[in-house]
Amino acid sequence: MKNLGLILLFVLTALKISAQEKTISGTVTADFDAIPIQGVNVIVKGTTRGTQTNMDGKYIIKAKPEDVLVFSYIGYKSVSKKVKNALEINVALLVDDNTLEEVVVVGYGTTTKKAYAGTASVVRSEQIKSKRFTNVSQSLAGKAAGVTVINTSGQPGTKSTVRIRGYGSVNGNRQPLYVIDGVPYNGDLSKINPNEIKSTTVLKDSAATSIYGSRGVNGVILIKTHNGNHKIDNNDEYAKIVENPFKRASQTPLSTFSIDVDKASYSNVRRMINNGERVRPDAVKVEEMVNYFNYNYPQPKDEHPFSINSEVVTTPWHDKTQLVRIGLQGKTYKNEELPASNLTFLIDVSGSMSSYNKLDLLKPAFKLLVKQLRAKDKVSIVVYAGAAGVVLEPTSGDHKEKILDALNNLQAGGSTAGGAGIELAYKLAEKHFKKNGNNRVILATDGDFNVGASSDSEMQTLIEEKRKSGVFLSVLGFGYGNYKDSKLETLADKGNGNHAYIDNMQEAQKVFGKEFGGTLFTIAKDVKIQVEFNPKKVQAFRLIGYENRLLADEDFVDDTKDAGELGSGHTVTALYEVIPTGLESDYLKKIPNLKYTKSEVNLNYDDELFTVKFRYKKPDGTKSIEMVHIQSTDISEASKSMNFVSAVALFSMQLRQSKYFNKASVSKVIELAEHGRSEDKEGYRAEFIRLVKSYDNLN
Template sequence: MKTVLNVLIALFMLVQLQAQQKTISGVVSDENGLPLPSATVIVKGTKKGASTNFDGNYTIQAKSGNKLVFSYVGYKTKEVTVGSVATIDVSLKPDGNLEEVVISAFGITREKKEMTSSVTMLTSESVSRKRQRKNKHKNMLTGKVSGLQINNSNGVAGNQTNVAIRGISSSNSNKRPLIIIDGVISSENVLSTISTKDIKSVDVIKDASTSALYGSRSVNGVVVVSTASKKDKRKETALEKDNKLNQLKHLNESYTKIHENKFKIANTTPLSTFSIDVDKAGYSNVRRMINNGQFIPSNAVKIEEMVNYFNYDYPQPTDEHPFSINTEVVKTPWHTDTKLVRIGLQGKIYENENLPAANLTFLLDVSGSMSNQKKLPLLKQAFKLLVNQLRDKDKVAIVVYAGAAGVVLKPTSGKHKDKIIAALDNLNAGGSTAGGEGIELAYKLAEENFSKKGNNRVILATDGDFNVGASTTDAMEHLIEEKRKSGVFLSVLGFGYGNYKDDMLETLADKGNGNHAYIDTMQEARRIFETEFGGTLFTIAKDVKIQVEFNPTQVQAYRLIGYENRLLADEDFVNDTIDAGELGAGHTVTALYEIVPVGVENDYVKQAIDLKYTKKENVSTDNYKDELFTVKFRYKKPDETKSIEMVHVQKDETSEASDDMNFASAVALFGMQLKQSSFHNNSKPEDVIALAEKGRGKDKSGYRAEFIRLISTFK
């Protein structure tokens, strides 16, 4: 009896101990209610820490009475005592009085007082005092930073360099720390190539709470190096380039090659022709890379998609056409000798209940590559947002594909949302990727249930890693070109990273009369499936082309910023068999040109070629001397094959930049900086921030504020 009593007492005490420790979760947001990714949450007085994900969500173990410390760069730290509730949401307020900062989390600045990890800092002054002629790195760091070892294998210069931090327990026998140089994850060999005179500071972070900032890769500590001249000022070494390329190769991501547009002479080439682009994947993908501290490949930077991610205040159309045309000409913010032109389209807005019935087929990738938390699990939650927007007259079918394709839900009315959501919940990832077979089946199902007066669309969600059957970009392009003849439109949604094939998904959307978006968070899913429900699902104009004719008496040269993968031959403008971009309900399209006025000497303008058979006299007459350019638009109604033309003339008038113009300019300038373009005129991230602040405007949704924070983090 005594033994039983002792066991019961022990069990009771164990339950009590377990009850003291509980899971606390919540959302960390800013003063506008927008989530703060990578905010730090720490149990005060302990080494327990966590960081928020892209949606601002966190989870941490704590006891009642513990104090949780919430911090984020540029915001005031906040403490909250854990009580009886398990959900603690926190809103942080901006802190205008940042003092000393240290580098942490891929170069993100943080107040020193907020750092709770064990941090040893080495400044440029101490580096110079320790500089010696031989074995510079070893002597500089070893002996100055406790426990840090840097050695070359076999003592031979050029061989592999080994870096370790003593005193950190790890199952990994080599115990190599995570190395970050100027915000980029790097290798020991890259560290060994940097001269000590170029090192501004070295931070060695070596306690268990580093995982809250850097994740599992920091289990053996973190060495954060900041160079005196910063990475954008010093010449990139071959090893650094190899390291960046290896990062991209390791992620197995692929992007279409982009050759940046150059300036063209208006006298010899007055026409500029291209297809519109409402895709927004480029911006959200770059945002993901910056937030993850990843190397950003130049081909991933699609400036037109970055600019078009944001909405602009264009007026609604007032005539029979489905969109309005708007133009603006200002002085170029980054160059005193040029002008900047903005051409904007605004699609007609329809209330959701007034949109035609939707015949939707979800085509979902459930292959093994989709098992990551940011892929299929996020996909299922995102599509539930769309399901909740459906009306009784809408229908949804679900096709999945892995090693083979199959129908998991036959066409079902939006009235039965629970049935559609249950089908989504039952999805699991595994197997290879028969994308071609899945597309064939999805289109077949969509065609069988085709609604002549409705919106017929396949919504493909995948990381783009097709490897069974029709899988190459060319094969998939031919397949989609054939399928679009059915009148079924295609929306393509990219998920996750690692195996992400942006080039494949962009091709599918372009050839399938649809749009391409990248979803990395639930916040982005809400934008696409709730805020922009109509534009995502309902096309109001297809094959929309733009042709700008510049007046050579006023314009010496011009350059289209972005749209490199959307350029068309001039004669294709009037050819109705040539495919072009689609415009959804409520969507906006913005294009920017930089122009060099006549009479301005500029390094961008090369000497014109002396032509023998073409007259050099300007064909423009006095009747047009006050015109800067004429822009023509061609589009087709969604169910028609003959195009309609619209014309808009821009006078040679320069105005003060509007808020929208300033902000669009800031986004384009940042894109040029990311691409290391030769046209951004040595501008800096600070210039982007200043320009974006001027154009921030009302910013009801907070997306512009998020962009400014992103640049502040990146710089």
């Protein structure tokens, strides 16, 4: 009886303590300008529980009245706040002016040596050299407290699995974060020579999370090389882009291209800048940077599924030229108005997906989508590694727990048979095809296919055949260091689909939350644009971006030629820089007079700058429909949206090292973006401004 009383006392005490826990929210800003700071680590002191601020500087965390919240961010002084009775705690961080001599920079955060020395296990170079190791992971076995190294096979050169905090975290994907010479590393540790290592420090518990936030929840392994500047191999692949030149309207007045609603380039570039990396020029697709943002075009008012909008202003970076904006706004449907969906998740679970920013990010990202499914929607899951297989047969959206369980059970390992996975996913999607419904395969991968059909050309041939089934495709890229952007873009382009890059949960929420309909429901396919410039008013023009979406002029009226798709609520923006007639320009070279051909300009249409034609097909149609829009010669004062899109285009050209941005400064980008910030409910424009400022500080 006495024991029973003690048990009841313990239970009641535990319930009382649990009941005291409450939800705390707030905003973190910089003290000197009151601008919200994204990515601030908010940790319950003395625990591993924490979160990070979003793009608006906001956070939400559960804590008890006696808890203390610690706010930390690189370059700023950490702040501690007692919870007590507060439900909202706002913090303004001060810039940290402490001398660097007393600070150890270990990644995206700073700490003193004293702060983490007592909770870290250090393996010195002498210990590593004392035995012959084939890779860095094996050198930690038996040398660092709380570190378990699991050899997945006895074969030489195979990867070892590292788990921190003992066997309790062996089950599930618990890969620690590796940081080499201060830079997070996402590659294969077996490629690093153990003899290059000076020391390896293992951070656990609060020492890891206080510095690296949620990324350090599975522990952090800090590797320091003898040289201190280890060059990380980067096997990311991007298609080479040759920038569009100016074309003379008197000789080639037509400009023809396919629309592009992909936005992967922006989130990938954002990831590079936030990681302090050099932005690779070919990773920057101007059209995808521009189309990441919504420009508040009006909804269509006629029988067509999109509205057409245009604007002409003086070019912000060149006062002798004009900037033309052409915008499409797809009709927006509410989620409940969308037809029933037959979705097949095709998920890469190969060994290359084992990193924290791949499969570990993929799972919660897909959960955002699952939570929005309706009873009439069905989901299947196909996975592929060395082979492909079905892990979930078609399951109704009202059985969300079953779908979520299947996602939670996914583990990474093996080679990458992407072609086989695509074959199986389409076979399953076709078997359960919904007539008049939304039939789509959603592929999630880093694009590193290495078994079976794997090259860009093989992928193109495969996916062109599969699109005949009427099943659409969405392609989601994850991770870096081995990211195959060119292959994923090819798949999305040729598979009647779209391509996004998920670098964090914020982006997952944008793709699967705010843009759910556009991601899944196509309202128009094979959308082509052809602009005819009036040579009387336009001496030359240049399409800014869309280099890999160009079409031959005759393709515009050829209904067998594939083009881009437009989803519910999607917008498409295209920009041209125009050189007016009679203006001398360094961009134009003299051309010889033609002997057999004479160009004649129609003297009519004095008030027209250009005519733009659009062709599209209905999602299940085979014959295209044409729309026409005429732009006058009027030059208007730039709208707020025009200022902002100009800022994004200019910054993109700077990153691409373009020869056409007229040496405009980064401060010009910031000025344009500030003038175009306007109403920014989601904070994406504010985030862009902070991104530009961060990039400027890196250079």
